[in-house]
Structure formats: C-alpha cells, structure tokens
Amino acid sequence: MNAIILSVGDELVLGQTVDTNSAWISQQLAAIGCDIIGHRTVGDDQALIEIAIAEAASLADVIIVSGGIGPTEDDLTRQAIAAVNEVELVVDEKWLAEIEGFFRKLGRRMPETNRIQAMIPAGAQLLWNTCGTAAGVMAMIKSIDVEGEDDNEELVATEVPLFATPGVPKEMKAMFTRDVLPWLKQRTGGAVILSRILHTFGQGESAVAEKLGELMTRGRNPSVGTTVSGGIVSLRLNARYPSLEEATAKLEETAARCHAELGDLIYGQDDVPLATVVARLLLQDPSHPTVATAESCTGGLVARMLTDIPGSSAYFKYGWVTYANQAKTDLLGVPAQTLIDHGAVSEATVLAMAKGARDRAGATYALSLSGIAGPDGGTPEKPVGTVWIALAHTDGVTARRFILTGDREMIRDRAAKMALTMLRFRLLGKELPF
Amino acid sequence: MNAIILSVGDELVLGQTVDTNSAWISQQLAAIGCDIIGHRTVGDDQALIEIAIAEAASLADVIIVSGGIGPTEDDLTRQAIAAVNEVELVVDEKWLAEIEGFFRKLGRRMPETNRIQAMIPAGAQLLWNTCGTAAGVMAMIKSIDVEGEDDNEELVATEVPLFATPGVPKEMKAMFTRDVLPWLKQRTGGAVILSRILHTFGQGESAVAEKLGELMTRGRNPSVGTTVSGGIVSLRLNARYPSLEEATAKLEETAARCHAELGDLIYGQDDVPLATVVARLLLQDPSHPTVATAESCTGGLVARMLTDIPGSSAYFKYGWVTYANQAKTDLLGVPAQTLIDHGAVSEATVLAMAKGARDRAGATYALSLSGIAGPDGGTPEKPVGTVWIALAHTDGVTARRFILTGDREMIRDRAAKMALTMLRFRLLGKELPF
Structure with missing residues (x-):
C-alpha cells in the first residue's frame, strides 16, 4: 500500500507556518509499512485542491489530507472532495447537534458559519472529532486506473480511500490515531x-x-x-x-x-545529542570525574552544552570564558609571555589554559579552546576556522589543531562539538580516529 | 509569476525530518510578489523526481528544488534534471578545482564520490556554494505549454527556469539569497x-x-x-x-x-537577534562599556549570546560559569554564609555574584543568573522556572526574580534572553516595562 499526503492551507504555501503534519503522518504510515509516494501542499483554493486530490487518486492507494475543514470561508477541502466525486454536500444531523451542543455548553449560540462543519460529501463517512468542531471526512474518490500492460491495457474505474482531517496538529493526531490508523493497519497486511x-x-x-x-x-x-x-x-x-x-x-x-x-x-x-552521550559517560564512570572549561572563541558554548543535561552539576562545577588575553592571564594563569610569543590562538596558549582551568577547578578534566571564528581576524598562517583545542587529564595535557569550515556560528558550534568529541574519546580510553 | 517548490529526500517523505526549507522559500517568494502554487516533496527516487519536475514545469513559471545534490548515491536531483531535459551530466572544471582545493586545505584527498558534485546537466548553469561542496544548478526545463483557447489551442514548446539548491538549510538559504532571489526579483514586476x-x-x-x-x-x-x-x-x-x-x-x-x-x-x-541589538548598543556607546557574566543555571548561555557577534571582544572580556556553590565562592567571592542563609537561587546570591564578577573583570556591567532550570530541584517556595537575575552597573546592583515556564532548555533560553533584556533597558536608560 502506498499513500500521498496532502496539506491544505494558505499559511503553509505562504511559508508562515511550517508543515509538521506531513512528517508526523509519514512516520505513522512508515511504521505500519505503508509507503509514501510524496507530500503535496496547496493553498486554500478549491480548484487546486481538486486537482491535487484527483492526481493523488490516480497515483496512490490512499490519500491523507489535513487542513481546510474549518468553519471559515477559506476552508474548502470538503467542497473539493464533493466536486471531484461530482456529488452534493449533505448535512450530518448527528454532528450538527454535537456542534450546537458544544456552543450551548459555552453559553453561546452556534454561528451560522459553523453549520458547514456538519456537512460532508454525499456517500462519505463522517469522522468524529474529539477535540474540536471540525469533523473529518472519509470518502472513496472515483478514479480511473490503467490495468494490464502494452496491448492489453484496460481502463478500470476504481475507488481510492481519502481521509480528510483537521489541520490543527492536536486534532489531526487524535483523529488519525483513532480512525485512520486502525483502518490502514487492517489493510497493509503486516509489512x-x-x-x-x-x-x-x-x-x-x-x-x-x-x-x-x-x-x-x-x-x-x-x-x-x-x-x-x-x-x-x-x-x-x-x-x-x-x-x-x-x-x-x-x-x-x-x-x-x-x-x-x-x-x-x-x-x-536517534534523538540523543552528543552532549548527552558525553554526559552519560561522565555520570556512569565509577570514579565520578569532573570537567572544567576554559573557552575563548566558543564564548561559553562548551559549558552550555555540558550543562544542557539535568544532573550535570554532578560533573560540571567551574567554567571560564576568557575572551580577552588579560582574562586568560588573570583567571587561568596563562603567562603573558606565552601570549606574546605564540598568540592567543596557539598550542602553547590552549595547553596553558587547560592546565590552568584543571588546577583551579580541581577537576579531573579540563577542555580549553582558542580559535578564529571570524569573519575577521584570519591570516594566511592562521586562517578563519583555525581552532586549537586542549584537553588536560590525569596523564597531562594534549592539544590538537583543527581547520573548521563555515561561518562564525558554524565554526563555534563545530569547535564545541570537537572539544566534546576529544573528551568522549578520552573517556572511552581511545585515540581520536581522525 | 508563480512557483512550485519541490523538496527531495527520503528523510522528508518518511517524516524523519520536518521540511522547513519550503516554508522559508515561500516566505522569500511571497515577499517579492511571486505566487506559490504549492509545495511537493518526493523521496530519493530518480523517477519520482523526474515526474515532479516535469509536472511542475507544466504548471509553474519557476521551479525551486532543494535537496538531493549531495555527494552520495542517494542524491539524484542533478541526474533527474538531466534526464528530464534528455542531456548528459558534464563536469564543471572550475567547481571541481574548487572542491579539490577545499579538501586540500583540510589536508585531505577529495573522495572520488565528491566528483559528482562538480557535474551539472549539459546546458545548465552552476550556482556557487559559499558554505559547502554541493554546488547548485540553474537549468531551463523544456516543457510543452497550451496556448490560446478552445479551437485555437496550440501546443508551444517552452522553457521553465529551475533552481536546484542544497537541502542543508544554511547552504540553501545562502545560495537562494545570493543567486536565486535577485534573478526572480528582476522578473516579478508589478504587485x-x-x-x-x-x-x-x-x-x-x-x-x-x-x-x-x-x-x-x-x-x-x-x-x-x-x-x-x-x-x-x-x-x-x-x-x-x-x-x-x-x-x-x-x-x-x-x-x-x-x-x-x-x-x-x-x-x-527581521533577522536581527536580541543579542545583536544589545551588542550594537554596547558598541555604539561612546564610553566603550564592557560586560562580564556570572552564570549558574544558564551554564554559559549568556556569554555565548554576547559573543555570537563578530567584534564582541570589544565589550566582552571575562565570563564565569559557576555551576557549583564552591565555584561561586572561589571565583566570585560569594560569601559561603550567603549561600547557607539564602540558598544559591536567591536575591542575595545573584547580587553578590554580579558584584564579584564586575569587580574581578573591571567591567562596566556584570550580569549574574541563578535559577532552577529543572526538571528536578523545584520546591513549593522556589518552583522549577524560578530564576534570579542581577545586573551590576555604575550606580550599584539591581536584581529581579522571574518565574519562567517551559522545559529545561526553554527556561535556560528565556533566562538568558531576560538577562540581555535587563541590560538592554539599562543601556537605553529606561526601567523594565514589565
């Protein structure tokens, strides 16, 4: 079985809202072995919705639509379904009573515009909405299929199931889970x-x-x-x-x-970030190691990543952001002469930063970074993207130079991830593999 | 002028990645008065990409594609474009040299698989990529248009411009802004x-x-x-x-x-982040103020935000991440008795942190934060989301308590933005309006 997912809404085609429904529906379909031919998004335009439905019916075994079944004038999905099947919209009295009851409960009269939400294409089935007034629609879309091959081709009238759900993610998900998914599961045959x-x-x-x-x-x-x-x-x-x-x-x-x-x-x-992996290694280590950070170019990013995780206070206690040379000397004890002789972005400086941070924090490990994140400050010898990273540990301190690509934000992000990676391999007791 | 936006990638049709590119591209197109007929998403399947391109060419005045131009076997957009136009892929020697140079700079040999990224359909134009190895493609897609009406219908061969950009949002956006948008702007005219x-x-x-x-x-x-x-x-x-x-x-x-x-x-x-606004206020101040940070719950996030901007070394010199109580005392001089009497998340503690940071950094301003980011650590008196923020300045030090909502990441993010907001209003010479 294969599906086409159709999203309807001007806010989607205008880019004012990112379509998250299609991804969610895809995940649900994939999990039950239903292939997805593709996603389509069209605006609140009945003719375009009709074309999209008709095309989908000619390609797919099932069509899932979200959006366009609200109470306002620009909600046109149910009208488009009716038009494709050349039928009228008819009132579902049961759902109409339900909507009227909903408004009565709020002490209000149902606006006349909401009446449309109780209408479905003749011959279609109404899908109950447990968290809103927009009922869904299940309709069999009439289509023409080509069967056989070459000279034996034959045109066969066929019907493709279409499910129209609300565009509001919460309502769509409830309806899809309760009504659409069980229907599809029975028909995918376990793949x-x-x-x-x-x-x-x-x-x-x-x-x-x-x-x-x-x-x-x-x-x-x-x-x-x-x-x-x-x-x-x-x-x-x-x-x-x-x-x-x-x-x-x-x-x-x-x-x-x-x-x-x-x-x-x-x-x-899956969803586990690098910082969490490093945090787990630290938390699971029976010797309860701690980490300090001394950052220049990354400006606190490594510390932030190491403290993203609840419980990080167990291993993270001290961090320095020594952006200025004076700060490197004052706070971490980097000799002024080292900075003069080698510059802030140098092996000697990051080695001294890491040692200084480890000593002052009394930590098991200290990571230090100094680099040129750009866009300015690069030289032929030290181009933008040059980052020195050092790791002070129980056996001493090691430093590595990296040339990272991208803009300022990317360089800072990659430098921080590289520092975490150096720590990760140390915690694994292995050499960096690159 | 109207456009169809096509996204390519198995991760999209399987719902593993939410397609944010289409929304962003739509926004850009809408801003220049280009209508959007719709979005389409197909997987890494050359036949389906070909069908989508051919269909789009029959409907739209311009086609924007993102994704499927990476170096691996499942990247098939360029092959599909070539197939639709019935041409071969040819090597762009200039871009090949560029990719080889890119790898040389990293001290590595270009993997043979990257060669495909220097190939474009014959007759197409290559779009330079300033932040990656995947160059884009601008091709004129051959299509057949129906002109005239009723009995006077005539089939006319036409060419529809197609721009293929990388799927990586950052690379796509850079290429779209630099090469695609100006081209389109010249041709939209009118409303x-x-x-x-x-x-x-x-x-x-x-x-x-x-x-x-x-x-x-x-x-x-x-x-x-x-x-x-x-x-x-x-x-x-x-x-x-x-x-x-x-x-x-x-x-x-x-x-x-x-x-x-x-x-x-x-x-x-528009695209100017809060940190940039604060940075500009600092940089434009003729007294050249500087800022220091002393962070607990935000773990370096305020420092990172303040150093996101090129040139931030003019105002940012010193930052501390004092996650542990011991660090607050050791590094910032918060009296141990203050921590015992009032706790780490208290007015007294953040006042002492800000004063300590300002003195030690010799800075004009110092921001300090201490809070409960959760998910654990909350009490009835200090629920999760409680954050104290202090700002030390030339006239003393002021502190405010905020109760922020959301998960750990949201609370940390909002606390950092609130600290920047306190500094912003101080730099404007105004009281916080809430």
Whole structure:
C-alpha cells in the first residue's frame, strides 16, 4: 500500500507556518509499512485542491489530507472532495447537534458559519472529532486506473480511500490515531518499516560514505543513507519487511555492520545529542570525574552544552570564558609571555589554559579552546576556522589543531562539538580516529 | 509569476525530518510578489523526481528544488534534471578545482564520490556554494505549454527556469539569497508584498495582542499578526499594494503605529537577534562599556549570546560559569554564609555574584543568573522556572526574580534572553516595562 499526503492551507504555501503534519503522518504510515509516494501542499483554493486530490487518486492507494475543514470561508477541502466525486454536500444531523451542543455548553449560540462543519460529501463517512468542531471526512474518490500492460491495457474505474482531517496538529493526531490508523493497519497486511538513525561527528559525509561502501547501495534493504546537519553526519537505516521480527533482525544486522565499519566514530543514535552521550559517560564512570572549561572563541558554548543535561552539576562545577588575553592571564594563569610569543590562538596558549582551568577547578578534566571564528581576524598562517583545542587529564595535557569550515556560528558550534568529541574519546580510553 | 517548490529526500517523505526549507522559500517568494502554487516533496527516487519536475514545469513559471545534490548515491536531483531535459551530466572544471582545493586545505584527498558534485546537466548553469561542496544548478526545463483557447489551442514548446539548491538549510538559504532571489526579483514586476517582522521579548502573546488592538483586525492591509518562538513574540506585517512606493509607505505607517503601541518592548526587526541589538548598543556607546557574566543555571548561555557577534571582544572580556556553590565562592567571592542563609537561587546570591564578577573583570556591567532550570530541584517556595537575575552597573546592583515556564532548555533560553533584556533597558536608560 502506498499513500500521498496532502496539506491544505494558505499559511503553509505562504511559508508562515511550517508543515509538521506531513512528517508526523509519514512516520505513522512508515511504521505500519505503508509507503509514501510524496507530500503535496496547496493553498486554500478549491480548484487546486481538486486537482491535487484527483492526481493523488490516480497515483496512490490512499490519500491523507489535513487542513481546510474549518468553519471559515477559506476552508474548502470538503467542497473539493464533493466536486471531484461530482456529488452534493449533505448535512450530518448527528454532528450538527454535537456542534450546537458544544456552543450551548459555552453559553453561546452556534454561528451560522459553523453549520458547514456538519456537512460532508454525499456517500462519505463522517469522522468524529474529539477535540474540536471540525469533523473529518472519509470518502472513496472515483478514479480511473490503467490495468494490464502494452496491448492489453484496460481502463478500470476504481475507488481510492481519502481521509480528510483537521489541520490543527492536536486534532489531526487524535483523529488519525483513532480512525485512520486502525483502518490502514487492517489493510497493509503486516509489512513493517523499522528505522534507526546513527550519528557520527568528526569526518565529512563523503568520507563516512566511503567507509560504508556497499552498505549504501541504492535499493539495498535495509537501506542506509546519510544526511548532514550541524557538522553531524547521520546514517538513516530503514528496514522494510513483512514482519516485525524480520525487520528487527535485519535492522540490527545492518546497524552492526555500520558500527563495524565506523567504530566509535558513531557516537549515538536517534534523538540523543552528543552532549548527552558525553554526559552519560561522565555520570556512569565509577570514579565520578569532573570537567572544567576554559573557552575563548566558543564564548561559553562548551559549558552550555555540558550543562544542557539535568544532573550535570554532578560533573560540571567551574567554567571560564576568557575572551580577552588579560582574562586568560588573570583567571587561568596563562603567562603573558606565552601570549606574546605564540598568540592567543596557539598550542602553547590552549595547553596553558587547560592546565590552568584543571588546577583551579580541581577537576579531573579540563577542555580549553582558542580559535578564529571570524569573519575577521584570519591570516594566511592562521586562517578563519583555525581552532586549537586542549584537553588536560590525569596523564597531562594534549592539544590538537583543527581547520573548521563555515561561518562564525558554524565554526563555534563545530569547535564545541570537537572539544566534546576529544573528551568522549578520552573517556572511552581511545585515540581520536581522525 | 508563480512557483512550485519541490523538496527531495527520503528523510522528508518518511517524516524523519520536518521540511522547513519550503516554508522559508515561500516566505522569500511571497515577499517579492511571486505566487506559490504549492509545495511537493518526493523521496530519493530518480523517477519520482523526474515526474515532479516535469509536472511542475507544466504548471509553474519557476521551479525551486532543494535537496538531493549531495555527494552520495542517494542524491539524484542533478541526474533527474538531466534526464528530464534528455542531456548528459558534464563536469564543471572550475567547481571541481574548487572542491579539490577545499579538501586540500583540510589536508585531505577529495573522495572520488565528491566528483559528482562538480557535474551539472549539459546546458545548465552552476550556482556557487559559499558554505559547502554541493554546488547548485540553474537549468531551463523544456516543457510543452497550451496556448490560446478552445479551437485555437496550440501546443508551444517552452522553457521553465529551475533552481536546484542544497537541502542543508544554511547552504540553501545562502545560495537562494545570493543567486536565486535577485534573478526572480528582476522578473516579478508589478504587485508587491512587503513584509516586516518586529520582535518583542518579555510579555506574552495575548498581552502584546491586546496592546495592538484593532491593528490586528483580520483583512486589514497592511496586516498585523503575531507568532511566538523561543519566548519571542513577533509581529508579522504584510503590505500588499500595486506599487513598491505605496507598499513601502503603508508598511512604514503601520510599523510606526506598532512602535507607538509597544514602545521599547519591540527590540528589533527581521533577522536581527536580541543579542545583536544589545551588542550594537554596547558598541555604539561612546564610553566603550564592557560586560562580564556570572552564570549558574544558564551554564554559559549568556556569554555565548554576547559573543555570537563578530567584534564582541570589544565589550566582552571575562565570563564565569559557576555551576557549583564552591565555584561561586572561589571565583566570585560569594560569601559561603550567603549561600547557607539564602540558598544559591536567591536575591542575595545573584547580587553578590554580579558584584564579584564586575569587580574581578573591571567591567562596566556584570550580569549574574541563578535559577532552577529543572526538571528536578523545584520546591513549593522556589518552583522549577524560578530564576534570579542581577545586573551590576555604575550606580550599584539591581536584581529581579522571574518565574519562567517551559522545559529545561526553554527556561535556560528565556533566562538568558531576560538577562540581555535587563541590560538592554539599562543601556537605553529606561526601567523594565514589565
């Protein structure tokens, strides 16, 4: 079974509202093994809604519409469904009584405009709305299918189920879960798509893809694809199988192969951010390690990431933002001569910053960063994006230089993530793999 | 002129990523008076991308595509464009050299897979990418148009411009703004939609709406609507008029009325963040004031915001993240007895933190914050969301308590913005208006 998801609303096509309904509906459909051909969004224009419904009916096995069933003049989804099927709108007396009762309870008279919400295309079914006045519609859209091949092609009249739900996410989700999903589940015959997202940080998308090799072959099942966001290269695994057992087993097998190819470059999966992974390593360590931060170019970003997590006070106590050279000397004891001889963005400076922070905080680890986030301040020897990061630990202090790309915000973000990554590999007892 | 926006990616049709690109592109198009017929989303399937492009070409005057131009096998937008136009992909030697140079600068060899990113359909134009390796494509899609009416219908070969940009929002936005928008602007002519967004922080949406009164009447032109994001209540003004002059004049008039109703509650407009507004006030002050930060619950977030801006080293020198009580005493000189008597989240503690930070940094201003970001740690007297913020200045130090709502991340974010707002009003020489 495959579906097309249609969203209706001027606010969507004008970009004033981001369409989150389609993504949510897709997730629900994928989870029961229903393929999604695509999403479409049209404005509050009856002719365009009609075209979209008719086209969807010619392509898909089922159509899910959200939006356009409110009480106002620009809500035209029910009219469009009726027009496509060439039928009239008829009043559903039961729902009309329900809406009238709803307004009575508020001590108000039902505005005449709300009457339209009790009307559905003749022959359609009304879907109850448990959290609003906009009832949904389930209609069989008449369409013409081509059956057979080549010379044996035949045009066959067919009917494609369409579910129209409210655009308000809360109402749509309640209706979809209660009425649409069970209907679809009975008809998908148990096929399942299971998904997992594995996250890496530190290497580019193409380098990750190269390591994955044939795992990324198109058409493979489970499929493996990559996406990048905020410097994080993520692997998206999707397993499509007739049964949950098979999908689970195959997904695990492919995930294990990804882990084998990429090792600890994979820091976590699904919704868990890098900072949380590092926090867990710190919290689970029986020696109760603590971390201090001494930041220049990142201006507090590493500290913020390390304290994003509830319970972070167990490992994070002290942080410094030493933006000025004077602050590096005053607060962390970086020798003024080091700054003069090597500059603020140098191995010597970050080593002294990390040592100073670790000593003063009495912490197990200290991370220090100094770099040129730009857009100004770069030189041929130290271009914008140059960031020195040091990690002071129980055996001394190590520093690494990175050349990071992007604008100021991206460089700061990636530098902070790189610092967390250095700490993560230290906590794993391993060398950085790049 | 009208447009269809096409998004490409399995992660979109599977609902793993919400498509924010289409909404952003729509906003840009609407602002220059370009109508949007609709949005379409298809997965990483070359045949479906081809169908979507061909259909869009038959309906729209321009097609904007985002996604599917990365270096991996599941990136198929450029191949689909070439197939629709029945041409080959050819190497753009200039961009190939650019990508190779990019990898050389990082001290790495370009993976062979990246070569595809320097290929464009024959006859197309390459769009430079200033923040990534995926160059864009501008191609004229061959299509057949029906001209004339009824018996005089005639099929006419036509060409519809298509712009293919990366799916990564940052890269897409940079490319769209630099290459696509100016091209479109030259060709829209005529009716104009001018927009402006005014931002407020510190009061709720309904309080802001109440002050705006009849300005928010539906159907008004220019229209005024409100949206909320990250605690910021924004006013969206849209003026639709036949000429740029008229739209500009009417928009200015409505904006002036909004300013009259809300005063300094409006901190800025369009894409300028609160931190930038505060930074500008600091940078423009002829006395060259400096700011220090002493943060507990926000863990470095205020420092990060104050250093988001290039040139921030002029006013930001010293910051402390004193998450532990010991750190508050050691680094800022908060008396241990104050912490015992009043607790870390108290007026006395933030006053001492701000004074300590200001003295130690030799700064003009110091902001301090201590609060309960949750989810744990709340009590009936100090519920989760309780945040004390102090501002030390030339005339002393003042503190305020706020009860902020939301989850941990929201409370931290709002607390930081509230601290910036306190500083902003001090720099304006005014009292907080709430």
